[in-house]
Amino acid sequence: MSPPRKKEELKILTPVGMLGYGFDEFLFWDAVKDGADAIIVDCGSTDSGPSKLALDATTISRESWERDLDILLASCHKYKVPVILGSAGGDGANVHVQLFVDIIHELITAKGYRTMNIVTIEAEIEKGFIYEKHEAGQVLPCSAAVPEITAHDIKTASKVVAQMGMEPFIHAMEKYGDFDIIVAGRAYDPSPYAAFCVYNGFTDMGIAYHMGKIMECGGLCAKPKSRESLAIIREDSFDILPLNPGARCTPTSIAAHTLYEKTRPDILLGPGGALHLADAKYEQLPDNRTVRVRGSKFVPSKEGEYTVKLEGARAAGYRSVFIGGFRDPILIGQLSSFLSKVEEHVRSKIPFDYDLRLHEYGNKGIMGSLEPERDYTPKEICLCGEARAATQAEASHVINTARIACLHAPYAGQLATAGNFAMPFPPYDIPLGQVSEFCIYHIVTSVDPLALFPIQQKVILGSNEYTEVADMKDIVPPTTKTSSQNGVSPPLSPMKFHPPAPQGHCYLGEVASVLRTKNAGPYELTLDVMFDNEEIFHKVKQTGLLSKDTIARLYNIPKEDILVCMFWDPALAFKSTIKRPLVSGQFGETDLHGSQQHAPAMYLMLPFARQ
Incomplete structure (x- = not known):
């Protein structure tokens, strides 16, 4: 199917930087009714750790996804605005792409939405492909902080996904031009934004990718940070506008956003090339809330040298924990030696292999080895004990032994003999299931940007009986008093x-x-x-x-x-x-x-x- 006729400008709405976090319905419907050309939302990140990939876990509840997707489907139903979702489920694994399709199917059926065309793009990678690339020397660490990949890393990874670039999205749009929703697996965050621009004839990749990098976090680029944002894309520039009336973008806040979560702000590496921002220009528009950006440059990879990032994680034993606190100044004054004795006691009682960590929140607990302040004596310590072993029962045995020692072990000068450790709630020893860890975070070189990412369409039949779309009159408009990302005033x-x-x-x-x-x-x-x-x-x-x-x-x-x-x-x-x-x-x-x-x-x- 041929691409749509090119417009003078595109409007892309991002209601929130992460699907499932919730957004303001008044602002959303206002932007949709004003003529958004697409709704694009990122759904994933490695921020919440490896458990999604390793254990098929999710860090956002299904109910939260249902709430946000229901609003997106209602807009798609009435206004036929296309919806594009990247990194479904958080990690972009196939099981979570299917989870999103299942939720969409259930909502269409339950709410009576019209029949919709759902396109999926999967991102899981077969291990055989990774072994071949590894043997050819074409799997490289993402940075100096990442170790070289090993055959053991590949073998033990529960699953591996690749971050797709814009090409699979463009191919899906060209093949299924009547799509309503694209649900994609793991994607480079700006990719769906860049793809929608190119598909609609806006082919300056510097503009497209830079806009996508800013928009994928929603209104995080605003001051104060907020949720909803709108991009207006033209041939040689793009504008960014936060939708919350209490927020504004400035040239500095927009320029600063490329620092966020990136190794460096001036060169952003991605699938198929690098975004160079040294010559980008930022202009405050007369409304004092919108910023126009131009001058960004995208330098593509040489022919035959296209790269994508692989992400993989594995299970690594079982974990149990306890949580409690110390308030006795006599004990806190000798806490380091006291906890060393606790660890010695555990070693004397446990015959099998295990790992034990005692995190002193209030005294190096958060920063650990990075903490520069070593002589600080707090009034209270929250102690979080963490044990890992081959089975859940063994991990719980270790943590139980450590907790009892924290509670009852003697120390010099002790006055309080009833117990050392304040425990806030039972059960005191908490089994947490399997531990997970990242084992693959590497670049694979010389790949076909389309071959790794299968595309399918599924038509979900709907009764088309739904007629009630939320009326903005019934939704309270936001005020400048609740302008931050989570509705809390700065x-x-x-x-x-x-x-x-x-x-x-x-x-x-x-x-x-x-x-x-x-x-x-x-x-x-x-x-x-x-x-x-x-x-x-x-x-x-x-x-x-x-x-x-x-x-x-x-x-x-x-x-x-x-x-x-x-x-x-x-x-x-x-x-x-x-x-x-x-x-x-x-x-x-x-x-x-x-x-x-x-x-x-x-x-x-x-x-x-x-x-």
């Missing part, structure tokens, strides 16, 4: 730092507008520091303090573990990316998203006073 005043900075100095956290850490994939952790004020940005930059030496000191790591350390002037930002001390989600994890590693940088002392 803080009214900045944090007061304690202790205060000496006279003539200030902390980095006092002058930065954003200071965050986040996973950049399962093997890397990235720090972003951004500024609203250009003068302050250059002042900080000129101090020379944001450097590899400082990052190594702040995070207790050798400089060779720092993969990127750079300023990004278009966003008034600094970025540093380091190797993760633990691969995201594996046994011993304390901060799955990597989002609570920023505090050491907040207290970096700067040699000037806050203005």
